[in-house]
Amino acid sequence: MSCELPDPNLYHFEGNISVIDSNKNVTDVLKLGLSNFLPRGAIVCNCEFYAIVVYTGKDSKIILN
Numbered sequence: 220m221s222c223e224l225p226d227p228n229l230y231h232f233e234g235n236i237s238v239i240d241s242n243k244n245v246t247d248v249l250k251l252g253l254s255n256f257l258p259r260g261a262i263v264c265n266c267e268f269y270a271i272v273v274y275t276g277k278d279s280k281i282i283l284n
């Protein structure tokens with residue numbers, strides 16, 4: 220996974236995630252954008268999802284803003 224460095228802009232996020240098979244070969248690279256981003260404090264109910272924590276603590280966008 221790679222993404223931009225922490226910044227205070229709440230309306231911009233870019234990153235990539237690589238999908239790796241059992242033989243450790245990259246099978247796909249998916250782009251991540253603002254539609255894949257949940258800010259700190261967001262509440263998600265009644266759904267199933269996978270999550271990757273990108274920014275934590277003093278580096279979260281809401282704190283930088």
